Amino acid sequence: MKFAKVFQQTLIEEEIPDEWAEAAIQYKVLKKCIGRVVKELEFLGLTKSDVKLLLQDESGNESVELLDEETVPNNPVVAKYLLAKSRKSNEVVPFLKISVNDTTIDSNESQRTLELADVIRSKLQRVLDATDEEHQFVEIKEDDDGLTLSPQTSHDEKNIVSVRNNEIVVLLNSDLKFFGMLNTEIENLDQIRKTEEANIIQEISKVSESVLKLTEKKTDLYLWRELFKIYLDSEIFFRYNETSLQQLERTSDMIKQNLEIFSANVAKTNLLEKMARKRSVNTFDRFVAVNERLFKILMFQSINTTALRKILKKFDKQTAFNVSSEFPALISQDHVFIHGSSLAQSICYTIQTTLLVIVPQLDDYSCPICVSIAYKPIRLLCGHLFCVRCLVKMKQRGKMDCPLCRQSRAIASADSSNLDLDAMRTIKMAFPEEVKEKLKEANKERYNEMVGQHKSCAIV
Secondary structure, X not given: OXXXXXXXXXXXXXXXXXXXXXHOOOHHHHHHHHHHHHHHHHHXXXXXXXXXXXXXXXXXXXXXXXXXXXXXXXXXXXXXXXXXXXXXXXXXEEEEEEEOOOOOOOOOOOHHHHHHHHHHHHHHHHHHHOOOOOOXXXXXXXXXXEEEEEEOOOOOOHHHOOOOOOEEEEEOOHHXXXXXXXXXXXXXXXXXXXXXXXXXXHHHHHHHHHHHHHOOOHHHHHHHHHHHHHHHHHOOOEOOOOOOOHHHEOOHHHHHHHHHHHHHHHHHHOHHHHOOOHXXXXXXXXXXXXXXXXXXXXXXXXXXXXXXXXXXXXXXXXXXXXXXXHHHHHHHXXXXXXXXXXXXXXXXXXXXHHHHHHOXXXXXXXXXXXXXXXXXXXXXXXXXXXXXXXXXXXXHOOOOOOOOOOOOOOOOOOOHXXXXXXXXXXXXXXXXXXXXXXXXXXXXXXXXXXXXXXXXXXXX
């Protein structure tokens, strides 16, 4: 299936909002615009093969990739197609620069290229000679009678490109419309991304406020912890704890699959049915909706990125102007759609730092030695966290180095000042059942130690 149909079908099947669809890359319209560019080139007497023969960079290398069966040019610099950005705006202005110097025929040069260059020069020169004024810009215009070629008497943008005395700049009409339309559409995509990012972040903040109030009740606290654990384990948008690395982002298909797996796993646990208040279920539904909205905007961005790449590739294929990399590079700093950081990374970071931290996970506050809650947590100089009782035991056995990173005498140097008060407050508030169980185990352990000591005494 052709991409234009796939593009439109995706927008419909994924229920992309109308305002988004209107701002999407207008692939079909841009294709028609490319067709008009080709007609303007043919009006000049240039086919795609002719353009490939005439276009070279200043070093004499072809500026387009030629297929093996096509003629490989070895001609002097005759023409150059370039894009420039207006000093007054972000408008991209395309130029076709033609050298009007006579060329010296060389046995190694293509006779066809030289003949073609002479025809183009002659055609342009006749137009310029028809006016008394001196011009270096020639414009192709379209009226009821078709295409016409005329000198450009006033061109506000001509200072964008340097023109030597032996050069004429041809201003096509349709390529200016093509790049202008494309630039406008990318600006629209910028605005959608900014608006959606702000809306999603605002919704995350509201969900966070609701979760904070709901988890004041111990029953809901543990239910939300389990829900968030399932969410983290689902690794919907990134591989676990790797949101800073864009290359580890999931594809649209994988995100969609992971969202479905997440919902299925939640359903299996019956956690929502256990929630005592309807408000808890509504809040969870809003949280799921945030993730689904993020997925939709990521998918929308992805399909538009593909559309941009493909329409530029088609432009090059039909015209041989080779702008697929030049155009994005020229406008990259003006558009968050092209140069902006990953939206998934931004939103997932906000979810982690604003919402998920409200209900801390047990793994983040567990002692690596006893693998239970690190009640009365001691943070060693190396940064690792352990419960005080495990460190006391380590010290009694003469183990003075950190058991994780082996930092020398990290345990030996620890004292009451190493008690992490912030972590202790969080543990008391977020893990009441685990703290209760930890204290019970500690009391039982102390009792067994005391009983063991009494057994060694002799009673007379």
